[in-house]
Amino acid sequence: MEKLREHFSRIRVPKGGDKVYKDECMFSFDTPESETGLYVCLNSFFGWSKEYVAKYSERSGNCVFLHIKRIKRELALCKILCGRRQLDGSGGNNHAVEYYQKTKYPLAVKLGTITQDGNADVYSYDEDDMVLDPNLVKHLAHFGINVKVMEKTEKTMLELEIDYNQRAWEWSRLTESGTKLLPKFGPGYTGMKNLGNSCYVNSVMQVLFTVPNFVERYFANGTSILEGYQGNNPADDFNIQMFKLSHGLLSGRYSVAPPNINLEEAVDTDDLQPGISPVMFRTLVGRGHAEFSTKKQQDAMEFLEHILKMTSCNSAGVTDPGNCFKFEVEDKFVCSASNKVRYVTRPDQYLPLPVPVDEAVNKEEVAAYQARKAEAQASQVVMQPEEQVRAKIPFDVCLSKLAAPEEILAFSSAAEKEVPMQKITRLxxxxxxxxxxxxxxxxxxxxxxxxxxxSIDMPEVLDLSVLRGFGLQEGEEELPETTAPPPKEPEIDAGIVQQLAEMGFPWEACRKAVHLTGNNGTEAAMNWVMEHMGDPDFADPLVIKSDTKSNDTFTANEEGLGMLMSMGFTREQATLALKETSNNLERAADWIFSHQHELDSLLAAQSGAAAPPPQKPNYTDGEPKYELTAFISHMGTSIFVGHYVCHIKKDGEWTIFNDNKVSKSADPPLDLGYIYLYKRVNN
Structure with missing residues (x-):
């Protein structure tokens, strides 16, 4: 007790605003349910596993910890229960079925389908079918449910069956739910829990941590990251959380096969591996971002870009592992008036491949299927999943579309006016x-x-020699280097504004959309609206900036500064971003990431000093021959809904990662992916 008294002065009681990290370790994914439990510091309230608690105590001087150890217990539901788990992983957790098996009470009412006229979905587990209850109003009243005040909020079983069968084939193919799969365990085969629409995070990070550059930086050299950490809160440090995630996924510590499991026998993999829970990581990388800070479904491609930007910003003094993705794009412009050319290069880190739907090789079959589908929906007839016909587009058609010249209208310094030009993109x-x-x-x-x-037949072996760019060629003459006249301020087409406003969008937002898309028509303005409708200033009045520099003093928001500086930027860079976006933190985060290679030049220009040349990305280069190593698939009707899974090729065989479920792939859907990762083949 005397030993404990020595440390009483360092014991704190949590106050409002104090975060207590009692659910997982700061450096690992150990929890109170782990074998050795969790140790919570009673001064900083950081949680530590047994592996790290002694080192933290020695370094911080904090010696009093609360040891939390929990035993897993299952809660039994009794009256209001969830429904069946579907083959694609959606639906409930089978609690209603399990309750019936235990009690033999056969009837269940789907609460969200109850209407004021006394109708609802009533299901009999005994008969395994829908039934009619002529006394439903009376039976519901026994439980205190007054149907007169009820409002239908969910689809009926018939409506769900129609919807489900229309997408079941896609879900079944992408998740391989139609077959029993062999579970995988060990290093590199750890699943990740779905925290609520976090499948896009799980899929992207699983793929990233198969790339050697990321494995070396965050896993192999993880000790140096821990030893070099000097921050106040590990939960706010990007490199620490990347180390933690890499260790969780690659060490095998959290992917141990249960006893008495035959790994050569196909089994239901749902509950074999709980997976790690990336709560700290998701909170950190989403902080300050308009989309990734929410619990909504997001675009996996946008998230991959976001992670690569954060990795770059937190790689000061070390090699950016994201350099292995970067390449230089060459845009060649051919003037129709003079036949002269201009070459412009720009950095990029992914190749968007167009999907020319109108060039499908089975257009007639698709049209016939769409007609049958429309007829079935009109008559509420359920179509079977195997009846679905998907448009088939050859990969070579997509590649040819990318390589083909694009007709544009641009200013020619030779003709001194806007003329038609050809734009040809190469790498x-x-x-x-x-x-x-x-x-x-x-x-x-x-x-x-x-x-x-x-459906696109993506090849497992890829040769992109056709896209190689070589710069200015013999016989080509460059367009003269003269400055184009400043673009005229576009007039705001009142007709387009009216069309958008009639769709229900705010008037000022519509004016902004037309102005910022250069008065280029309804489609361009509508695309802008769809991209920016979540912006905080979406409906604010349009403000047309003047070229005149303002001498007004600017005071950066301190909270915004702290947020941007925690991402690896300097105070000066963070201040510039907030100034450029009028202290709007969400827009400032986007701005600073998109201008990270020219921040020094912009700061120098602001101070009047000679601007250093923009930092050029470090490119890798070699033969344009690749083999497929991973792909991410999306199921659903748009990026705002649905589910993501990924397939990764390890040791010559494909593995499917579906959140916490990791299994040997039986039939990888190579033709239905969304994002593909290829690695160079060295001859």
């Missing part, structure tokens, strides 16, 4: 790892976001 360098995104998402004729339901 000046080819990275060690090439990310290809199939541009499957767009806006439908009803202006609703949609996904193109297509």
């Amino acid at each position: 000046r360098t080819f990275p060690d790892y090439l990310v290809i995104q199939l541009v499957k998402f767009g806006i439908g004729q009803d202006w609703v976001p949609m996904k193109y339901d297509v």
Whole structure:
């Protein structure tokens, strides 16, 4: 007790605003349910596993900890229960079925389908079918449910069956739910829990941590990251959380096969591996971001870009592991008036591949299927999943579309006016790892976001020699280097504004959309609206900035500064970002990431000093020949809904990662992916 008294002065009681990390270790994924439990410091309230608690105590001087150890217990539900688990992983957890098996009470009412006229879905588990209850109103009244005040909030079983069968084939193919799969355990085969629409995070990070550059930086050299950490809170440090995630996924510590399991026998993999729970990681990388800070479904490609930007910003003094994805794009512009050319290069880290739906090889079959589908929906007839016909587009057609010249209208310094030009895109360098995104998402004729339901025969071995760019060629003459006249301020087409406003969007937002898209028509303005409708200033009045520099003093928001500086930026860089976005933190985060290679030049220009040349990315280059190593698939009708899984090729065989479920793939759906990762083949 005397020993404890020596440390009483360092014991604190949590106050409002104090965060107590009692659910998982700061450096690992040990929890109170782990074998050795969790130790919570009674001064900092940080949680530590047994592996790290002694080192932390020695370094911090804090010696009093609360040891938390929990035993897993299952809660039994009794009256209001969830439904069946579907083959695709959706639905409930089978609690209603289990309750019936235990009590033999056969009837269940789906609460969300109860209407004021006394109708509802009533299901008999005894008969395994829908039944009619002529005394439903009376029976519900016994439980205190007054149908007169009820409102239908969910789809009926018939409505769900129609919807489900229309997408069941896609879910079954992508998750391989139609077959029993062999579970995988050990290093590199650890699943990740779904924290609520976090499947896009899980899929992207599983793929990233198969790339040697990321494995070396965060896993192999993890000790140096821990030893070099000097921060106040590990939960706010990107490199620490990347180390923690890499260790959780690659060490095998959290992917141990249960006893008495035959790994050569196909079994139900749902509950074999709980997976790690990346709560700290998701909170950190989403902080300050308009989309990733929410619990909504997001675009996996946008998240991959976001992680690569954060990795770059937190790689000061060390090699950025994301360099293996970067390449230089060459855009060649051919003037129709003079036949002279201009070459412009730019950095990129993924290759968007167009999906020309109108060039499907089975258009007649697709049209016939769509007609049958419309007829079935009108008559509420359920179509079977195997009846679905998906548009088939050859990969070579997509590649040819990318390589083909694009007709544009641009200013010619030779003709001194806008003229038609050809824009030809090539790759000046080819990275060690090439990310290809199939541009499957767009806006439908009803202006609703949609996904193109297509099948593309993506090759496992890829040669992109046709895309190699070589710069200025013999016989080509460059356009003169003269400054184009400043673009005229576009007039705001009142007709387009009116069309958008009639769709229900705010008037000022519509004016902004038309102005910022250069008065280029309804489609361009609508695309802008769909991309920015979540912005905090979406409906604010349009402000047209003047070129005149303001001498007004600017005071950066301290909270915003702290947030941006925690991402690895300097105070000066963070201040510039907030100034450029009027102290809007969400916009400042986007701005600073998109301008990270020219921040020094922009700061120098602001101070009047000579601007250093923008920092050029470090490119890898080599033969444009690749083999497929991983792909991420999306199921659902748009990027705002659905589910992501990924397939990764390890030791010559494909493995499917579906959140916490990790299994040997029986039939990888190579033609239905969204993001593909290729690695260079060295001859």
